[in-house]
Structure formats: structure tokens, C-alpha cells
Amino acid sequence: MxxxxxxxxxxxxxxxxxxxxxxxxxxxxxxxxxxxxxxxxxxxxxxxxxxxxxxxxxxxxxxxxxxxxxxxxxxxxxxxxxxxxxxxxxxxxxxxxxxxxxxxxxxxxxxxxxxxxxxxxxxxxxxxxxxxxxxxxxxxxxxxPILQRLPPGEDFRVFHRSPTRVSFDEYDVVTQILYSHHYRFHDDTYELFSAPYRYxxxxxxxxxxxxxxxxxxxxxxxxxxxxxxxxxxxxxxxxxxxx
Ligand SMILES: C[S@@+](CC[C@H](N)C(=O)[O-])C[C@H]1O[C@@H](n2cnc3c(N)ncnc32)[C@H](O)[C@@H]1O
Incomplete structure (x- = not known):
């Protein structure tokens, strides 16, 4: 499962x-x-x-x-x-x-x-x-998939940023997996949600x-x-x- x-x-x-x-x-x-x-x-x-x-x-x-x-x-x-x-x-x-x-x-x-x-x-x-x-x-x-936007050698791209949230994707072009990381400011602290996705x-x-x-x-x-x-x-x- x-x-x-x-x-x-x-x-x-x-x-x-x-x-x-x-x-x-x-x-x-x-x-x-x-x-x-x-x-x-x-x-x-x-x-x-x-x-x-x-x-x-x-x-x-x-x-x-x-x-x-x-x-x-x-x-x-x-x-x-x-x-x-x-x-x-x-x-x-x-x-x-x-x-x-x-x-x-x-x-x-x-x-x-x-x-x-x-x-x-x-x-x-x-x-x-x-x-x-x-x-x-x-x-x-x-x-x-937005690989066209990744300059050679780069493996991440920020797709949301605001005072209370930063989200970025981290690419592994060998395995076709991206890890999405979301940091949200909540109750005076940053909460993290990270998960893998197969683009x-x-x-x-x-x-x-x-x-x-x-x-x-x-x-x-x-x-x-x-x-x-x-x-x-x-x-x-x-x-x-x-x-
Ligand atoms: C981004 S949410 C989308 C929920 C809903 N379809 C919507 O549009 O708001 C993805 C949902 O898929 C469920 N999910 C992810 N992988 C799954 C799997 N292999 N089998 C069943 N549900 C899955 C997650 O638990 C989550 O509830």
C-alpha cells in the first residue's frame, strides 16, 4: 500500500x-x-x-x-x-x-x-x-512537466512565495520524480509538507x-x-x- x-x-x-x-x-x-x-x-x-x-x-x-x-x-x-x-x-x-x-x-x-x-x-x-x-x-x-524552465544544473523551482508560504519543487530528472515542499507559517511556526510525485x-x-x-x-x-x-x-x- x-x-x-x-x-x-x-x-x-x-x-x-x-x-x-x-x-x-x-x-x-x-x-x-x-x-x-x-x-x-x-x-x-x-x-x-x-x-x-x-x-x-x-x-x-x-x-x-x-x-x-x-x-x-x-x-x-x-x-x-x-x-x-x-x-x-x-x-x-x-x-x-x-x-x-x-x-x-x-x-x-x-x-x-x-x-x-x-x-x-x-x-x-x-x-x-x-x-x-x-x-x-x-x-x-x-x-x-516544466523541465524547459530548469536551467542546466538547476534542480528546483519556486512556484509560490508569500509572507506566509513558500513552495518549491525539487526535480530528479533521472527518476522522473519531483519532491514538492511547502513551508507554511502557522501558529508562530513553519509547518512543512513534503511529498514525492512522478511527473x-x-x-x-x-x-x-x-x-x-x-x-x-x-x-x-x-x-x-x-x-x-x-x-x-x-x-x-x-x-x-x-x-
Ligand atoms: C491533491 S488531493 C485531491 C483531492 C480531490 N480530488 C480534490 O480535487 O480536491 C489528492 C488525494 O488523492 C489521495 N491519494 C493519493 N494517492 C492515492 C492512491 N494511490 N489511492 C487513493 N487515493 C490516493 C490523497 O490521499 C488525497 O486525498
């Missing part, structure tokens, strides 16, 4: 620390996109967390079930009065089985990179394909989908369907299982 980085301390502060990701301008287009794709089908969220996406999606009439590694994250979700009938299976989304099949599976907010080996990412695609109905879709939202290229994800019997259906630069381009910093990719 992978290590649980989203422990009780992180889970308790997750919504407050990710407040920008709950902004209607950020979350609204994601929920619209997923609701359109789900139609009248059920949806499976991998790494459902505290229900940031699952809850508003279920409020749009989509039945949502989640797979989540961290019991404290799932407890935060269950404690929300508007969690409704959003269900959670505790387990690793590369291998865990949820009951039933789904017309849509989705993995947002860079969470594919929480699987830190290529084998685990490949397994995740296979697991998703096994959960999808024929014709069902798998959506991933993930950043495009992955769009083309590598397409290959994983093909290994699992799925094909790329669409790729966008964001949830509002801006065309994906060389300027895109992240992508929304949709692979489809044959009907």
Missing part, C-alpha cells in the same frame, strides 16, 4: 489550504465539464479527498463514488452535511475495486502524479478501464491508456476547452473505452 501523505493534520487543513481550488471560477468549469461527460451515468473519482469536486458534481445529479487512500481525508468528506450519498471505498486507486461500473472516471488536481512509479500509473489506467462501461471516459487533469508527459499517458485498451478522445489546455498548445501549463485529457 502506498504511503499516506494526507494524514490527519493535512486532512484537517486541506480545504482551508486549498481555498483557491474551491473558488467558483476554478471549480465551476471543472464540474460543468465532468457533468456534461457523465450525462445520466455514474462517476468514479480516484483520490476523492474531501469531496471538493465530488460534492458539487453530485449536486448536479450525478451519482458519484470515490476511491481514497487516506481515511482522514474520507472522514472530512463524510463529515460534510452536503456529502449526501457520495460513497467512498478506502484503498489505492491503482488497484482498489469499487462496486459496479461507471460511465465516467476522473482523476483531477495532478493526483495521477501521486503514483510514483510508471508501473503504478499503468496499473491505474488498467484499473480504471476495468471499472468503465463500454464507451465510458477517463478524465485526467495534470500539469505539463508524466501527455504522450506517456496516451500510451498507458492504449495499454489499457483506451484511446485519446480529446485534450484541452483547461476546463473551459481552451485548445491545448505549447503554452499550456496543464491539460485535461479524455480517453475513451471502445463502445
Amino acid at each position: 502506498p504511503k499516506i501523505y494526507f494524514d490527519e493534520r493535512i486532512a484537517a487543513a486541506y480545504d482551508a489550504n486549498s481555498a483557491d481550488m474551491f473558488e467558483p471560477a476554478v471549480l465551476g468549469p471543472a464540474v460543468d465539464f465532468l457533468a456534461d461527460l457523465a450525462g445520466s451515468c455514474s462517476a468514479l473519482e480516484l483520490g476523492i479527498g474531501t469531496g471538493r469536486v465530488a460534492i458539487p458534481l453530485s449536486q448536479r445529479g450525478v451519482r458519484v463514488h470515490g476511491i481514497e487512500l487516506s481515511p482522514p481525508m474520507a472522514e472530512q468528506l463524510r463529515a460534510k452535511p452536503d456529502a449526501g450519498d457520495v460513497g467512498v471505498t478506502i484503498g489505492d486507486f491503482a488497484t482498489a475495486q469499487a462496486e459496479g461500473t461507471f460511465g465516467l472516471a476522473y482523476l483531477v488536481y495532478n493526483t495521477i502524479t501521486n503514483l510514483t512509479t510508471q508501473d503504478e500509473q499503468v496499473e491505474c489506467f488498467r484499473n480504471v478501464a476495468a471499472h468503465l462501461d463500454p464507451g465510458g471516459c477517463f478524465v485526467i487533469e495534470v500539469f505539463v 508524466v508527459w501527455p504522450s506517456e499517458l496516451d500510451l498507458m491508456a492504449r495499454l489499457a485498451g483506451m484511446r485519446l478522445r480529446e485534450r484541452w489546455g483547461d476546463w473551459t476547452r481552451t485548445p491545448f498548445s505549447s503554452e499550456s501549463t496543464s491539460h485535461i485529457s479524455v480517453w475513451q473505452k471502445p463502445a
